[in-house]
Amino acid sequence: MAPYLDTVTSFADVPTTDAGVDTLAFLKASEGLVGLFDLLGSTAFGVVQADLKGNIAKVWARYQETPTLSNTLERLVENEKGEKKRKATEGLLWLLRGLEFTCKALQNAQANASEELAVAFVNAYTLTLKPFHNFVVKGIFSVAMKACPYRVDFFNKLKVDPNGGPSSSDEHLNEVLNKWLTALDNVVTRLQTFYKAGGHDKGF
Template identity: 65%
Template sequence: MAPYLQTVKSFVDVPITDAGVDTVEFLKAAEGLVGIFDLLGGIAFAAVKKDLTTNIGKVRTRYNAAPEKSATLEQLVANEKAEKLNTASEGLTWLLRGLAFTCKALQTAQANKSEELASAFRKGYEETLKKYHNFLMKGAFSAALSGCPYRADFYHKLAEDPNGVSALSQDQLSEELDKWLAALDVIVTRLQLYYK
């Protein structure tokens, strides 16, 4: 095994062409992001993880049904719209919102090394998801965010090798995480603009 970010598909490696963001590679990277919620605390973030997984499934189902029309996420959305469908497009909308939330939260944590995760995730929520949630969902998120682990514990889990063979230094982890988040931010921003 290896440290977490080295075991999953990186958003850095998701191809983006003039035609758009590669659907299959994007889904692999999104699945890798979902695993971060296990490191944050599976119980506290179970609803977030389930929502992301469900929406990844909606996009994957559409891709599997029409791979020739879904090579990129942009093609998938355009072709689904032309067929007067919206299941995958709606799933992708919510997936992007969840990815934006996670990205902003971790970017906030990265920008301020003394900020605890609960605070960084609250700020990420305020900037991304809160405006889409009703009163009940806001309460559920508030409770989940209170369950964030301490920053040091989470970063230790991200850096460690579960087998104890190797681990990243905090500087190496920070550099790798910054690249991962920057690439995710580019993809999310691009697709949000496409939707507009």
């Protein structure tokens, strides 16, 4: 084993071409992001993880039903457009919102070395998910973000090999994390632009 980010599919390794974003690689990378919340070490983030997992499952189910029409996320959404219940389209939309929230939070943390995680996550939430949440969900997220661990503890967990191998250096962690976040940001922006251009976000 190795430090966490070296063990999961990076968004930097998700193939993106003119045809679209590779569905399976994207889902694997998204599952890796879900695991980050385990490192935050608070059960308060359970609702965030459950939401991400549920939306990943909706996209995965659609891929299994129509694999030849769903090899890219764009094709998957386009081919579901005429159906009454667009479960995968809705699931992917909310998944993108959750990914954007996590991405912005960690980008905030990377850009402000003296800032605690709770601040980074609150600022990201305000800009991403908050406008789409009702009063109850806002309260749940507020509790979760207050339960963020200290910055140093979280980043130390990112560096540690859970099987006792050598820990990652700060330099290596920053290199891998920044590459991961840049790619994630690019994928999310690309797909959100696709949703808006095609009107795929209407009704959700």
